[in-house]
Amino acid sequence: MGIPGLEAAYIWISIPFSTFYIISLLGNFMVLFVVGKEQTLHKPMYLLLCMLALTDITTSTSVTPKALCIFWFNFKGITVHGCLTQMFFLHAVSAMHSAILVTMAFDRYLAICNPLRYATILTNIRIAKLGLMCLIRAVLFVLPMPLLLSRQPFCANHIIPHTYCEPIAVAKISCGDITVYRIHGLVIALIVIGLDLTLIALSYSLIMRAVLRISSKKAHQKALNTCTAHICVMLLSYTPFLFSNLTHRFGQGIAPHIxxxxxxxxxxxxxxxxxxxxxxKTKELRDKVGKYTCRM
Structure with missing residues (x-):
């Protein structure tokens, strides 16, 4: 249904939606292109950044084109299988995104706390294996959610008051018992987010302990600067995710369109x-992006 109550403003709402989506695609594809072309950037940190860019492209592409079809052309229909597929991709990619942020925290921990062994511990092959593990974990955790819903009977009212197949909204139009589905969704959210945030907090506590042992203020600043971008991305990822999930589950007083x-x-x-x-925040990447931007 899109955003119930704001139908008259769909064209105006579509402008920031489409602008953000285009900027997102351009930025993430630029990162993939530059890292792919530059041999000097074929390092663990930049390979992890490429994985993050791929999850960002998949996440926004899973949601935005359908929303724009509703805003521009009033195309509101979606098949049951299409709906469950969209749910799977959204949650699997979100879980993988979280796991990549954990791996990036581990990468920063090794770079600061064990710099002499960094190159031998985190090789490109090992990063690829960690990326594959992140993908397998995401699929194994998330796959039961659409499978559980696919076995449920749906009522005559097949209306989802949302721009995409939001899992709780889809579950609400089921006529069957969704207790198992709700418990699974809550447990997975707690395990994935709870475990990942704990591991990230542990990494940064060890980083802070190592930084505080350094006597030089310049070395302090350099060590902390290497973590700034990752901390910003984490805050940007987890804060709206937690807010969105909590408001959907417990925010009955918040207006649906908000x-x-x-x-x-x-x-x-x-x-x-x-x-x-x-x-x-990353000088090496900034210089390479600037070089290719100037060429274009």
Whole structure:
């Protein structure tokens, strides 16, 4: 249904949606292109950044084109299988995104706390294996969600008051018992986000302990600067995710259109800003992006 109550403003709403989406695609594809072309950037940190860019492209593409079809052409229909597929991709990619942020925190921990062994521990092959593990974990955790819903009978009212197949909204139009589905969704959210945030907090506590042992203020600043981009991306990813999930589950007093807009912004703002943050904060990447931009 799009955003119920704001139908008259769909054209205006579509302008920031499409703008954010185009910037997101341009930024993330630029990161992939530059890292792919530059041999000097074939390092663990930049390979992880490419994985992050791929998840950002998939996340925004899973949601935005359908939303724009509703805003521009009033195309509101979607098949049950299409709906469940969209749900799977959204949650699997979000889980993989979170796992990549954990791996990036581990990368920063090794770079600061064990720099002499960094190159031998985190090789490109090992990064590829970690990326594959992130993907397998995401699929195994998320796949039961659409499978559980696919076995449920749906009522006559097949209306989802949202711009995409938001899992709780889809579950609400089921006539069957969705207790198992709700428990699974809550447990997975707690395990994935809870475990990932714990591991990130552990990495940064060890980083801070190592930094505080350094006597030189210049070395302090240099060590902390290497983490700034990652911290910004984490705040940008987890804060709206937690807000969106909590408002959907417990925010009965919040207007539905506010919830829907916030949920969409979670899939638009981080993918748009992540490549900008890394390009600004990482000198090596910034220089290479500047070189290719000038050529164009």
């Amino acid at each position: 919830q829907i807009i916030m949920a969409n912004l979670y899939f638009l703002i981080p993918p748009m800003l992540n490549p900008i943050i890394y390009a600004v």
